[in-house]
Amino acid sequence: MFKIRFTILSVLFSNLGFAQLEVHTIDSATKMPHPFVNVMVEKSNKIVAMIYTDADGYVEIYPIDTGRYNISAVGNFGYYDDSLKGILIESNQITKIEMRLRARPDTDRIIIIQHNHPQREQK
Numbered sequence: 001m002f003k004i005r006f007t008i009l010s011v012l013f014s015n016l017g018f019a020q021l022e023v024h025t026i027d028s029a030t031k032m033p034h035p036f037v038n039v040m041v042e043k044s045n046k047i048v049a050m051i052y053t054d055a056d057g058y059v060e061i062y063p064i065d066t067g068r069y070n071i072s073a074v075g076n077f078g079y080y081d082d083s084l085k086g087i088l089i090e091s092n093q094i095t096k097i098e099m100r101l102r103a104r105p106d107t108d109r110i111i112i113i114q115h116n117h118p119q120r121e122q123k
Contacts, residue, residue: 018063018066018092019064019065019066019089019092019094020063020064020093020094021041021062021064021069021071021089021095022059022061022094022095023039023059023061023071023073023097023098023099024053024058024097024098025037025039025057025073025082025100025101026057026098026101027079027101027103028100029102029103033055033056033057033058034075034076034079034101035053035054035056035057036052036053036076037053037057037073037074037076037101038052038073038074039052039053039072039073039074039099040071040072040073040074041061041071042069042071042072043065043067043068043070048064048065048069066089066090067089068087068088068089069086069089070083070086071083071087071097072084073099075101078103078104079101079102079103079104080102080104081101082099082100082101082102084099
């Protein structure tokens with residue numbers, strides 16, 4: 001009896017079409033994880049998720065409906081953004097994607113500009 005119920009429930013839930021998306025953001029040159037990147041997931045020009053990656057550059061979105069999605073990663077200071085279009089999310093599967101963020105060539109050095117603060121009057 002238990003096996004029949006389990007089978008029926010499995011069939012019912014498998015037809016719901018839920019899936020999982022895993023995104024990993026890395027530096028394109030060093031292949032090191034790129035943490036705390038804002039990841040945006042869109043379907044039919046509507047944002048369905050906007051979340052930051054963890055310290056290891058990972059984010060999981062579950063459950064997510066099946067279909068085609070556009071996924072954007074907004075690079076932190078010194079990095080270009082990355083986007084992937086038409087990513088297919090299939091029912092009852094984990095879709096894993098890797099987003100490679102490129103360093104901007106103009107941010108390889110930091111320029112410090114001197115700024116004088118007015119002195120406070122001492123009493």
